[in-house]
Amino acid sequence: MSRTALTYRDYATLPDDGRRYEIHDGELSVTAAPTPQHQMISGRLFLAVSRWLEANFGGELLYAPLDVILADTSIVQPDIVYLASDRLERISGRGIEGAPTLAVEILSPSTRTIDRVVKTRLYAQYEVPFLWLVDPDARSVEAFVLERDRYALAGAAAGSEPIDLPPFTGLDLVPDALWP
Numbered sequence: 449m450s451r452t453a454l455t456y457r458d459y460a461t462l463p464d465d466g467r468r469y470e471i472h473d474g475e476l477s478v479t480a481a482p483t484p485q486h487q488m489i490s491g492r493l494f495l496a497v498s499r500w501l502e503a504n505f506g507g508e509l510l511y512a513p514l515d516v517i518l519a520d521t522s523i524v525q526p527d528i529v530y531l532a533s534d535r536l537e538r539i540s541g542r543g544i545e546g547a548p549t550l551a552v553e554i555l556s557p558s559t560r561t562i563d564r565v566v567k568t569r570l571y572a573q574y575e576v577p578f579l580w581l582v583d584p585d586a587r588s589v590e591a592f593v594l595e596r597d598r599y600a601l602a603g604a605a606a607g608s609e610p611i612d613l614p615p616f617t618g619l620d621l622v623p624d625a626l627w628p
Contacts, residue, residue, distance in 0.1 A: 455520045456542075468513065472566050474521040479559050482512075482527075486554050488628040489584055490527050493552065496626075497530065500619050507532040507549065508539065515543030516551070518574035524567055527582075528552035532615065547571075549615060550578040555585070572598050578615050582626070589613065589623055 453474025462469045470477045482490070494511050501509055510529045517523050523543075530550035531538060538546045551571050553563040563581060571579050572594060579592040579599055588606040591613040592599035605611040610620035 453521050456517060456523055459515075459523050468525055470525055471521060471523045472562075472570060477562060477566070479562070482554075483556065485584060485628055486527075486556055489554055489582060489626050492626045493554075493582065493621075494528055496621050497528070497616070497619070500616055504616075504618065508536060510544075516548060517543055517545050518547065518570060518576075522570055522574065524551075524570065526551040526567075527554045530578075530615070547574050547576045549576075550580065551576050552580040552582065554582040568592075568599060580613065584627065587623065587627055589621070589626070 454471050454476055455474070459469065459471050466481045468479045468481065490511060494509065497509055501507065508531045512525045512527050514525060514529060515523055516526060516529060529544060529548045529552070531544065532549040535549055538544050538548070553559075553567060555563050568579060575594060577594050581590045581592070583590070586606070588604055590604045591602045593602040593614055602614050603611065605613060605621060605623045608622060608624045610622050612619045613621060
């Protein structure tokens with residue numbers, strides 16, 4: 449028995465009910481709305497990168513909910529998305545059409561496997577150059593760089609020392625400042 453792959457057209461008809469819907473290679477994925485802790489971390493990280501962008505203009509930073517349409521059968525909603533200047537034309541009325549420069553996923557118990565396995569594979573498949581996985585339990589940020597068709601760990605940040613993470617130079621992110 450063959451299954452019918454879901455597409456963006458199917459995705460656009462899903463209800464606006466507070467859940468997070470995504471389509472991974474034609475299959476529907478549904479997760480609960482983020483927790484307050486998740487949103488606090490997201491907000492703090494967004495502000496830290498926004499400050500860098502104000503001083504080093506070079507792109508656009510956006511946050512969820514926002515559709516990233518990697519393909520007609522792969523639509524995701526990263527927690528934070530960065531598009532460098534050379535990718536700004538990918539911003540459309542529907543969301544981001546194609547790979548952003550950076551996708552940021554904040555792990556939670558209900559999304560940890562999806563973010564680390566399924567979505568990481570999709571980001572690599574559709575050539576997202578940079579991926580950050582933020583782990584509140586480990587109080588760390590892992591930065592990955594796409595090398596050919598898979599991600600290589602470029603750096604892991606934890607603690608109170610400022611650090612740069614690709615694709616940003618001079619970011620001076622303090623991981624401990626992210627945790628509520």
